[in-house]
Amino acid sequence: DVVLTQSPLSLPVTLGQPASISCKSSQSLLHSSGSTYLNWFQQRPGQSPRRLIYKVSKRDSGVPDRFSGSGSGTDFTLKISRVEAEDVGVYYCMQNTHWPPYTFGQGTSLEIK
C-alpha cells in the first residue's frame, strides 16, 4: 500500500503569513496514463472534508487562489500564500494512483498563532 507522510503535523501560522505542507509518498504517484493522482483536502472544525486541489495542482471551483499545489513523483506541497482565519483546520493529502486502497496522509492541523 502507498503510505503518504505529511509534515509538519501541526502548523501554527500568523495571519497574513504563508504556510506550506509537505506530503511524501512511499512510491511514485505517476500513473501509466501520464497523470499524477494526488489530491488535497481541507477539513474545518466540525465540518465534512472539502477538496481543494486534484491532480497535484488543479484548484477546485470556489477555492481561493491563495491555495496552490505542486510536486511530482513522490514529493508534493500545498501552499497557502497568505493565511486567513477561515483556513484553520486539518489538511490531508490523498492518492488515487495506486488503489486499492485509496490512501490519505495523517493530516496537518493548521492553527493561527
Add this chain to the structure above:
Amino acid sequence: EVQLVESGGGVVQPGGSLSLSCAASGFTFSTYWMHWVRQAPGKGLVWVSRISSDGSGTSYADSVKGRFTISRDNARNTLFLQMDSLRAEDTAMYYCARDKNAEPYDSWGRGTLVTVSS
C-alpha cells in the same frame, strides 16, 4: 446543487449489524463511482470501500473485507453500506463521496455516526 445525504448510523453492540444509506441528488448518480470514507473520533480520514458506476466492480479496505458490503441502486440514486460483525474499531463518522474520471471526492455528505459499544 449536488447533495449527498447519509443516514442509518447509530449505536450497535459488537458483533452486530448496521446498514447505511447515502441519498444522492443534483447530478447523474449512475455515471459516478461512489465511495465510503470513515473518520474515527479525533482521527484522520480512512477509505473504506468503492463501487463502480454500474455496480459491477467493488473494492474494500482490508480492515472491512468480508464484513462490509457496498452496493447501489441507480434507479433510486442511493448508495448503501451493509456492515456486519461490527467491532469497536469500526466506530466512526461514515461519509459517502463521489468520484469521476479519477478525480475523487469533489463532493461529500455530512456523514452518519456509527458507534459500536456494549
